Amino acid sequence: xxxDLRREIAQxxxxxxxxxxxxxxxxxDHAAPAFPAEIFRHGVDAGFDRFVLPESAGGAGGExxxxxxxxxxxxxxxxxxxxxxxxxxxxxxxxxxxGDADGPAARLLAxxxxxxxxxxxxxxxxxxxxxxxxxxxxxxxxxxxAGLVANxxxxxFVVVFAKxxxxxxxxLLLDAVDLGAQLGPPEPTLGLRAMPLREVTxxxxxxxxxxxxATGRPATDLGRALLRDWSLVVAAAxxxxxxxxxxxxxxxxxxxxxxxxxxxxxxxxxSLLGRMTADAAAADGAALRAAxxxxxxxxxxAAKMTASDAAVRVCTDAxxxxxxxxxxxxxxxxxxxxxAAALSLLPVSNARAELLIxxxxxxxxx
Amino acid sequence: MTDFLHVEIGKRxxxxxxxxxxxxxxxxxxxxxxxxxxxxxxxxxxxxxxxxKALEIDRKCAADARYFDWDVIKKAAPFGFLSMLxxxxxxxxxxxxxxFAIVMEELCAxxxxxxxxxxxxxxxxxxxxLGMDFYHYDHALxxxxxxxxxxxxxxxxxxxxxxxxxxxxxxxxxxxxAKLMTEAKPTKGGYVLNGRKVFISNGSIAKFVNxxxxxxxxxxxxxxxxxxxxxxxRGFSVGRVEEKMGMKACPATELVFEDxxxxxxxxxxxxxxxxxxxxxxxxGSRGPVGAIAVGTxxxxxxxxxxxxxxxxxGGRRLIDQQWVQIKxxxxxxxxxxxxxxxxxxxxxxxxxxxxxxxxxxxxxxxLDATPSFVRKSAPLTAMLRSDFTYxxxxxxxxxxxxxxxxxxxxxxxxxxxxxxxxxAMAVAYDALQIAGLEASLHRLELEKIYRDAKLTQIYEGxxxxxxxxxxxxxxxxxxxNEF
Numbered sequence: 001x002x003x004d005l006r007r008e009i010a011q012x013x014x015x016x017x018x019x020x021x022x023x024x025x026x027x028x029d030h031a032a033p034a035f036p037a038e039i040f041r042h043g044v045d046a047g048f049d050r051f052v053l054p055e056s057a058g059g060a061g062g063e064x065x066x067x068x069x070x071x072x073x074x075x076x077x078x079x080x081x082x083x084x085x086x087x088x089x090x091x092x093x094x095x096x097x098x099g100d101a102d103g104p105a106a107r108l109l110a111x112x113x114x115x116x117x118x119x120x121x122x123x124x125x126x127x128x129x130x131x132x133x134x135x136x137x138x139x140x141x142x143x144x145x146a147g148l149v150a151n152x153x154x155x156x157f158v159v160v161f162a163k164x165x166x167x168x169x170x171x172l173l174l175d176a177v178d179l180g181a182q183l184g185p186p187e188p189t190l191g192l193r194a195m196p197l198r199e200v201t202x203x204x205x206x207x208x209x210x211x212x213x214a215t216g217r218p219a220t221d222l223g224r225a226l227l228r229d230w231s232l233v234v235a236a237a238x239x240x241x242x243x244x245x246x247x248x249x250x251x252x253x254x255x256x257x258x259x260x261x262x263x264x265x266x267x268x269x270x271s272l273l274g275r276m277t278a279d280a281a282a283a284d285g286a287a288l289r290a291a292x293x294x295x296x297x298x299x300x301x302a303a304k305m306t307a308s309d310a311a312v313r314v315c316t317d318a319x320x321x322x323x324x325x326x327x328x329x330x331x332x333x334x335x336x337x338x339x340a341a342a343l344s345l346l347p348v349s350n351a352r353a354e355l356l357i358x359x360x361x362x363x364x365x366x
Numbered sequence: 367m368t369d370f371l372h373v374e375i376g377k378r379x380x381x382x383x384x385x386x387x388x389x390x391x392x393x394x395x396x397x398x399x400x401x402x403x404x405x406x407x408x409x410x411x412x413x414x415x416x417x418x419k420a421l422e423i424d425r426k427c428a429a430d431a432r433y434f435d436w437d438v439i440k441k442a443a444p445f446g447f448l449s450m451l452x453x454x455x456x457x458x459x460x461x462x463x464x465x466f467a468i469v470m471e472e473l474c475a476x477x478x479x480x481x482x483x484x485x486x487x488x489x490x491x492x493x494x495x496l497g498m499d500f501y502h503y504d505h506a507l508x509x510x511x512x513x514x515x516x517x518x519x520x521x522x523x524x525x526x527x528x529x530x531x532x533x534x535x536x537x538x539x540x541x542x543x544a545k546l547m548t549e550a551k552p553t554k555g556g557y558v559l560n561g562r563k564v565f566i567s568n569g570s571i572a573k574f575v576n577x578x579x580x581x582x583x584x585x586x587x588x589x590x591x592x593x594x595x596x597x598x599x600r601g602f603s604v605g606r607v608e609e610k611m612g613m614k615a616c617p618a619t620e621l622v623f624e625d626x627x628x629x630x631x632x633x634x635x636x637x638x639x640x641x642x643x644x645x646x647x648x649x650g651s652r653g654p655v656g657a658i659a660v661g662t663x664x665x666x667x668x669x670x671x672x673x674x675x676x677x678x679x680g681g682r683r684l685i686d687q688q689w690v691q692i693k694x695x696x697x698x699x700x701x702x703x704x705x706x707x708x709x710x711x712x713x714x715x716x717x718x719x720x721x722x723x724x725x726x727x728x729x730x731x732x733l734d735a736t737p738s739f740v741r742k743s744a745p746l747t748a749m750l751r752s753d754f755t756y757x758x759x760x761x762x763x764x765x766x767x768x769x770x771x772x773x774x775x776x777x778x779x780x781x782x783x784x785x786x787x788x789x790a791m792a793v794a795y796d797a798l799q800i801a802g803l804e805a806s807l808h809r810l811e812l813e814k815i816y817r818d819a820k821l822t823q824i825y826e827g828x829x830x831x832x833x834x835x836x837x838x839x840x841x842x843x844x845x846x847n848e849f
Contacts, residue, residue, distance in 0.1 A: 190813035260543030349801035
């Protein structure tokens, strides 16, 4: 890993966050849910979306470890905004993995538009729950509830999974404009409000044949690749959120007095702060470890679980240590706590990730 | 997609939730029946009026922190929750902390934000009750009960926390070095209050606020008193209304005092003794806060059980999947144990704490057998506030209240508060995990409950402070030189 490059990436990310995220993060969190189109455009201009794509595909050729560092740095300012870029880069990376220069990732790159993913469950088998797809009149007709899409913009794209009449899984790339009423409005959520969730429900929707990304096992593999790459960026964002919560807590603990001394000098609170620091380090380590294993879904899921569980603990303790101030919007720590909890649910909840990890490990050993 | 707004959630009976109350029913059937009745009232109000509006209120408060839904509080008037702690002699229900806690659990299962309005009111009322000044009973508490009967809620609040002193003002050890801003300087006929209080639940909607302040902030341990301030008093104003993460339906506000004159008669309890009263109040209120937290946990539990019954993954309902069953069982275990903890605290307080004084012959003669107009008369008020009466009250206290019991109440109340609030957070988080990404949606309520739950670990003394309080009351004499 090139440490100079990582430092440069971190500096770029810090400057970007200070210029574009810091002034907008609180307002985005508080406003009616909507995709942050302007911030997304700035990120595209900075090349965040194609950061880990090969140069042959128009990308910067960065490694996943570098992407992890980038997202972690951005997440210190706003985990939701960081995830907008993380999700975009992860999706493009997974779509590009097939190596088709004229494939869907190339189309997406050319359009520079956001792309969201509806993750089917459970992904430990090919027979995941998904809307029904029937071939008719040269199109795929989709019916049923697909799930929630994260990172969908009104003018972007959505990756969805469906099941053919024979039970065969399908992966499709759909234009959000075409989806119309099938794509629900952005919904108010717990956290990561820069990346609103929308419900996707098909009512005999006709998808053109060109929307098809993969069928059969390759479709399941694509689902798993998306899950892997999203998990990597979730782990990175969680590590960033935990680091930021730690920083804010140490600042507060050094300036607040209780019982005639700084609260950082109370041994119980030192114990709490020490555990928070260790948890934040564990999140950072988990994110880095997984990024160094780009093809390992288990490692990515384990990292996402470890990092987001740690972030939830750290951020909840940060609110606790700040007391009433931590619970108020002004201080921003409550937002980090909500974001951390939302990260524990993306792309699947940590509780469900546990099941998936064990199933994957079982398959490996079979 | 499942949402819960129109779902009837199955509930269990009081005796199933707390088997000890079935035992109680064998010995004190009327009292047990009263507790059942309060639970039934709270369920009816919660199901009929609170749950259907909970999300809407949360959203409105998020858009404007000053929004307060008077309508939902007015709907509670026939149920009597605001005045349930006030003595029957002044129009209340004369209930104690156990009934109050049972009501709070039910209301919180519907919406802990709305419930907190009643909880914070109870905290304000408790301070007045424990002050045992019948003048305040016959004025402020009587107005509370009368207002409720008219359908015009009169709300109480307690103002303790300061901008630079949160836990400091709730612990005698820390109070002596607390950086206090609020002070009540003695003046002719009363006191002049200056300073600020922060994060005061019900602060912007309360008619009566029990403000805890020292008369000499360099000696808060010796000079802390309670001052009953009324909305509209000159020099008393509401500052900022905080934008909170959760429990938004109950406003938390800054209260500002600028040369606010408080007449002598509005001192709550004995001047200089507020520290003791605060301890008594918190000993009585932390049990119900445990109940608030248990109700919050139950809200998450009931909703996620319903979700698990409806949601299928891989062709099977979540509730049919073993990992979900084990998680739900663990949630049920935590909720059950935390409930027993708050019942321990509340019953200990009710039967061995200050409420015992309300049952002495002297108190009952004054409250139940003496007409209100006699009690309110100036000569009797003066007599009741005399040094002689104070000494008699102290003697009554010494005769009826065991110091060991008070210590145990402190232990149990902190234990209940910690157990309940940690359970609320753990259960709310596990509910998110079971429901998955959908849990993030506001309309599923689980995210709101997660936001609400966090406050229970912070207010009424942080859990750190309560653990410390538990320690010092569990190991008296130890830990004098802590680090």
